[in-house]
Amino acid sequence: MHIDDIKNGIVIDHIIAGKAMEIYNMLSLGKLDCTVAIIKNAPSKKLGKKDIIKIDSDIDINLDVLGYISPNITVAFVKNGKITEKKHIGLPSTLTDIIKCKNPRCITSTEPGIHHIFKLSNGNTPVYSCIYCDTEA
Amino acid sequence: MRSLIDILDLTTEEIDALIEKAKDIMLRPDAYREKCRYKKLATLFFEPSTRTRLSFEAAMLELGGSVLGFSEAASSSSAKGESVSDTVKIVSGYADIIAMRHFKEGAPLVASMKSDVPVINAGDGGHNHPTQTLADLLTIKREKGSLNDLTIGLCGDLKFGRTVHSLIAAMSRYKGIKFTLISPDELKLPSYVKNTYITLKNIPCTETNSLEEVMSNLDILYMTRVQKERFFNEEDYLRLKDSYILTPDKLKNAKKELSILHPLPRVNEISTEVDSDPRASYFRQAKNGKYIRMALIMMLLGVE
Structure with missing residues (x-):
């Protein structure tokens, strides 16, 4: 795949195969007017198979969402057909308003206007816990 | 602030x-x-x-x-x-x-x-319940003279027992601590507490359903009530509420220096006959x- 078919936009690469639609939904990419390409099961030297998302528009995206759903992802920012910046996204230390606590006893189930915040429990594994009740996501 | x-x-x-x-x-x-x-x-x-x-x-x-x-x-x-x-x-x-x-x-x-x-x-x-834990720590310090080198048995509702969660977090920072977790399968310690404060810190820990089996090893026995208010289903509460009842008979094999703690209120998990045992520390704990x-x-x- 080549990125020169995007002039100004974002290429999200090295997505774990099968996770592209989850990212598509969590970033609400379906609401964009621009071209969005989802490539599934592309061959990858590192992963064997990977997914890729190309967004033909220079939008703000929540990098924490990407790191949470598929750690070790790369995000390339393209301007005038060239990559101007490339970021390797690891596990974010905090997730704010990305997921909600499932514990019915948690204050977030009733309190209006508070942020749903999760912290990375252990740096090596993608386990997040609610800062209010410690329930794991 | x-x-x-x-x-x-x-x-x-x-x-x-x-x-x-x-x-x-x-x-x-x-x-x-x-x-x-x-x-x-x-x-x-x-x-x-x-x-x-x-x-x-x-x-x-x-x-x-x-x-x-x-x-x-x-x-x-x-x-x-x-x-x-x-x-x-x-x-x-x-x-x-x-x-x-x-x-x-x-x-x-x-x-x-x-x-x-x-x-x-x-x-x-x-x-x-951090202030209960402060009361527990003061009690342990006064009864045992130290917060180090203790085998602590926690018995009863370890799932919803907030005092248990805070006490494990606190005691996991002291030297020579061993935990013994005694509960029915349905009321086991939540995995986040066990992973964070016991497993990742390599603290020796035994899990069992039987209080009698481990009694003789304990320096501290922390009894808890099965809390009716934490259950969504009354049937589960009725089935589990009498899982552990501490009686003088069950203390026969316990150490002479054992301290029995309970955050109170108790229902029937400690028989009133135990109250006169000098090892019963729970009323002193409440005062602390x-x-x-x-x-x-x-x-x-x-x-x-």
Whole structure:
């Protein structure tokens, strides 16, 4: 795949195969007017198979969402057909308003206007816990 | 401005200082009679309590301060649908420090984010109860002389037992600690507590359903009540409520130096016949709660 078919936009690469639609939904990419390409099961030297998302528009995206759903992802920012910046996204230390606590006893189930915040429990594994009740996501 | 939401908000050095201060208050109560004069403690108890609320109130009164508050959600504006955030914003304009108990886990943390005065977590659902842990630590220190090198058995409802979660977090920072977890399968310790404070710290731990099997190894036996209010299904509660009942007979193989603790209230998990055993420390533990809360209130208000 080549990125020169995007002039100004974002290429999200090295997505774990099968996770592209989850990212598509969590970033609400379906609401964009621009071209969005989802490539599934592309061959990858590192992963064997990977997914890729190309967004033909220079939008703000929540990098924490990407790191949470598929750690070790790369995000390339393209301007005038060239990559101007490339970021390797690891596990974010905090997730704010990305997921909600499932514990019915948690204050977030009733309190209006508070942020749903999760912290990375252990740096090596993608386990997040609610800062209010410690329930794991 | 500091709040106490989780026992780990305090360093072990700060806990040592609080224990020493509490001991000094016991020895010289008159020296502390005016320490919090003109200060007000608000006790916001959205869930029933006897010991915790009254010990907080007694603590503030013995420091020369005054108290205001409510003892059940029905007598507060939460019954009208007011949020925790709004309640605390209002009350922090009326009081110098707040002690909050709430049935929702994390409510005191939300309160501390919105409050202009220190907030003390006086128990949040089945989550944490740091001031009970301070009372437990003072009791262990007084009964055993040290917080190190102890085998601690925790028995009963380890799933919803907030005092258990806070005590494990606190004790996991001391040397030579071993945990023995005694519970029915349905009330085992939550995985986040076990992973964070036991497994990742390589602390020796045994899990069992049988109290008798492990009794002879224990230095501390921390009994807990199976809490009716934590169950969504009454059938489950009825099935599990009598899982463990401590009797003099079950203590036959226990160490002579064992200390039996219980955060109270008890229902029937410790037979009243055990009360006269010198190893029964739970009434002394309840009394210790007042002194350690006096020390805590002083610390959070910055009173020397």
